[in-house]
Amino acid sequence: MSAYLLTHLRHVDLAVPDYDKQLDFYAGVWGLTKVVEDSGIAFLAAEGSPEQYVVRLRKAEEKRLDLVSYGAGSAEDVDTLAEQLLAGGIQLISRPGKVDTPGGGYGFRFFDIDGRTIEVSADVDVRQHRRIEEKESIPVKLSHVVLNSPDLDATREWYERHLGFRHSDTLSSPYVGDVMHFMRISNQHHSMAIAKGPHTSLHHVSFEMRGLDEYMRGSGRVMRAGVQKIWGPGRHLAGDNTFTYFLDPHGNTVEYTTELECLDEDTWHPHVYDFSQPEVTDQWGTANPMNELVAKESFNDVDRGVFVAPPV
Template identity: 35%
Template sequence: MREPRISRLRGIAMGAPKANKTADFYTDAWGLEQVHEEKGAAYFRASGPEHHILSLHDREAQGLVYLNFAVQDQAGLAALHDKLKKGGATIVSGIAKLDTPGGGVGFETIDPDNRVLRISASVDRYPFAPDRPDVPRKITHVVLNTPQLETCLGFYENLLGFRISDWSENQMVFIRCNSDHHAISFNRAEHASVNHVAYELPTIDDEMCGIGRLKRMNVPVRWGVGRHGPGNNVFAYFTDPNSFVVEYTTEISQIDEATHEPQIWKRVPHLTDRWGTAGPPSPEIRKFMAGVPDPGYKG
């Protein structure tokens, strides 16, 4: 049997004081659809088949609630659960039916930075969801700030089955769980937090139209538009009403497992901003990307 591993990033759950009340930004400006609301939480879907990709929770502390990953099926879920347990990971809730919208079966563990990871299978899908122009179809990657990059990388590689796609010098590592160049990237930093969450649009034209809609709604691009070196994706960064950094992206490179060789990319302008359109990130967006220390799992 193939080693059990994460098959894709479903999405993310984020918390901040009254974050659930910022739904209008995500529906009217960002292009998501609210699929569920309950006391203190709101759930959103994109145009793709995932039941929901984002949930916003009313929390005292600002930051990640959990990362939401999929495995292929329930046999894979059980195998990955056992592998984590044997590998010494803390299981904070065992395999059980999920009571979040979309149902399914899952468990939760914590990574070396004390982030909660929810791993699930058999969650409802929208199987015939066609792309809609100028709105996101999925969350394609999340960049995580970490004070212990190597330890986190080891956990995601050895226990969750991620593979290294590329490095940005010794500052960032990009890791994948399927053909997308990266689903997670770790960025060396002083504390653990979410650097940004990237939403994929179908085409460059759709991305530009989406940016136009945001501009008309007085949501300025804070960095971009540009094209990154590692992953070759088009980027434009914004901030949401909770001060979280969100990205519109498209054209992430697709990795061939049989032939791909990770590279170490130099952090020079023509390789981080290939078109030369974005320039370096401002001190302001860097501050938003650093965020505040994640609350982490409290037990």
């Protein structure tokens, strides 16, 4: 790509069999705000974010990742990206046009190399949002999404070539090789990461908290509510962000984080970190050790939505 057309991560959309339980989780203990609900679809916003919503839940018989949505700077950029994808032989699900979800806008959808549905949009109305106050332990915004791929390097190369993602860092090990590439579309260390997994699936969705105190208060609230904690609290080396990982009611991993590193893109050079070293996975040494359970839960279930566009 000759230009960087994507600006930020907008929302992650999930299909869930037990819709009511998931809605209670995200709009309850997790701290999002239900803004629209209609016929088994709910749109949930983060109070500190100008995005109309950061999570969409859809009632379905099978669990799947419906789509991942990114913003573009303008309608012209949306058209340019669609033309570039078509020229590159990428299958479009829809051509650029009106977006019929809260906030409207102009966008289109397509499949990535692993068969996930990706949406790109511009001119979406800004949601009335507010400053999150001190000690208020609810998400400010959607931070990043991590996706499992059976072919780590092929997926990284596809996102670099077709969507303009830049490589920030890699986690590797002398025993198993590369396991994660951190990718960015701004100076934020990563808006997406690609994890090596046995199948295509969602690895985790991360939500940004106001600061360290709010991150710890939120982590504690979710723990006290009896939600299964997988890993944390701790602080990663790559991205320098905090982490506490939980399972939502259908086994999707969700994370509270804060203080994700912002890079000087003119001077940044990617690192390869040896994740077998404990200080790489957790600088603080406060989290439970990375083990097979943490990895297994992060693999998630096989995504049944590969190369199948969501109905809405």
